[in-house]
Amino acid sequence: SSELVEYLFAECTDIPADDLGLCKLGIANTGVILILLISSVIGFLLASLTFGLQIPAGILLPSMAVGALFGRSVGLLVEVAQRNHPNSIVFSACEPDIPCVTPGTYAVIGAAAALAGATRMTVSIVVIMFELTGALSYVLPIMVAVMLAKWTGDGIHKRGIYEAWIHLNGYPFLDNKDDTPIPDVPIAQLMTRIDDLICVTAAGHSIASLQTLLQQHRFRGFPVITSLHSPTLLGYISRTELTYALASAGSPKGRALSEHAEVYLMHAPLADPTTTLDLRPWMDQTPITLSALSTLMLTNDMFQKLGLRYIVFVERGELRGLMTKKDLWIVLNNGEVATTGQGTGALREHFDEEQEDERGLLGVERGERG
CATH class of the missing domain: 3.10.580.10 (CBS-domain)
Structure with missing residues (x-):
């Protein structure tokens, strides 16, 4: 998973050998996008199964890999749209003959969003992603994606994956952030x-x-x-x-x-x-x-x-x-x-x-x- 995440985060200029075909252009790029989307779905299902098994398995790298796969596919779609419609108002800030869309950035943001949606962590995820990429300019979009993912996850279920796992196993965990009203019983x-x-x-x-x-x-x-x-x-x-x-x-x-x-x-x-x-x-x-x-x-x-x-x-x-x-x-x-x-x-x-x-x-x- 770590090698896959590193490969998805990298830009085409930093990839010595494009074994996965992430830098293909034209019609071949459509197949790559489809493969990335299918891989993200499969990774999501496998991560759900392995985390629920009683085996040493984590959720950080698998969720980051799923988010990076989806984010990279979105980045490639935006890149295709920019090349086909360079005069669109959406891409008005892009200069001609200069790469404007970087799919690796979308992969980083997607990985942060997936990790935040699964664990409901916020500040720590932003710090982790900043340490991984070393790019301060990505902090703001990462923060926005992390907060949106957390709010979406909270709307679906109030517990993160670790809290849900503790609850399912019946561990006596009392969350000090839980604001559920307690009955005034003697x-x-x-x-x-x-x-x-x-x-x-x-x-x-x-x-x-x-x-x-x-x-x-x-x-x-x-x-x-x-x-x-x-x-x-x-x-x-x-x-x-x-x-x-x-x-x-x-x-x-x-x-x-x-x-x-x-x-x-x-x-x-x-x-x-x-x-x-x-x-x-x-x-x-x-x-x-x-x-x-x-x-x-x-x-x-x-x-x-x-x-x-x-x-x-x-x-x-x-x-x-x-x-x-x-x-x-x-x-x-x-x-x-x-x-x-x-x-x-x-x-x-x-x-x-x-x-x-x-x-x-x-x-x-x-x-x-x-």
């Missing part, structure tokens, strides 16, 4: 409540009991509280950190603690540090928290603007619930209205449960996920 109706959470108490655990907990539950993390009767939030420990800490403590190359050794997740001044395990260095002691009286709108803003993976909800310092980014994504996109008030959102993040074909809070049907 988060207490949607979060995973403490009754449905698996929490780790600060004391009363051993290495063996925590390893059993990890085997029984596949959650990616656990809130840490003082006790079940007084669930004051102390922090949050991820599954990865907890697994590593327990494995290191029980390893012969580590501290070689017994599986019955006591584990603490809070300050224990009377505990023997040689026979107990302190997990405070492995847990997040200051997780991002919100009031349990917060709304879905505020929670969505926190996830989008801070890039959080989870938010813990408290009331007067006591744990009331939790919501992960994927929980929020499911609520907004996949019809979780039926579970409002049940507070089981986080439980769905870790198990492959079937989702119902209902509309979400933002009116997006599950069928759109493919």
Whole structure:
């Protein structure tokens, strides 16, 4: 693709051997234009297929090649029109016996437009094309083509190809530029409540009991509280950190603690540090928290603007619930209205449960996920 794009960008004076026949004149030029148009259609279809396959394939060069093929064909058509009608008002600025139309410029503009239509990028594409061509005089037409392509693409579908691919695969991506209105719903109706959470108490655990907990539950993390009767939030420990800490403590190359050794997740001044395990260095002691009286709108803003993976909800310092980014994504996109008030959102993040074909809070049907 890179060699093809380079060949399409070049002018006839810079092409040592015209193997593709881009510089033919007369009737032969008509066949070249037809070949370029057909090649652009075929390239568009092949790029659509290869990008959707689970193989290492990109979209930048294929889309640029498709746009360059179409742009070069347009440039050749304009060149033919200028030669056949040199006195037309459209070509009044062209001087006689001097090449006026450069098909390579049309190829550059076409490549930029195709790339912008596919990815919806703007400034970066203009910079890329300027670095490829090195011609500052082409920046203005490239900018116009890029903006027109982006507006046309937005009119067809609001998502670019990367955002559409993320959406089709169900990745929990929350676009901070998305201005879709969020319903003013109390988060207490949607979060995973403490009754449905698996929490780790600060004391009363051993290495063996925590390893059993990890085997029984596949959650990616656990809130840490003082006790079940007084669930004051102390922090949050991820599954990865907890697994590593327990494995290191029980390893012969580590501290070689017994599986019955006591584990603490809070300050224990009377505990023997040689026979107990302190997990405070492995847990997040200051997780991002919100009031349990917060709304879905505020929670969505926190996830989008801070890039959080989870938010813990408290009331007067006591744990009331939790919501992960994927929980929020499911609520907004996949019809979780039926579970409002049940507070089981986080439980769905870790198990492959079937989702119902209902509309979400933002009116997006599950069928759109493919």
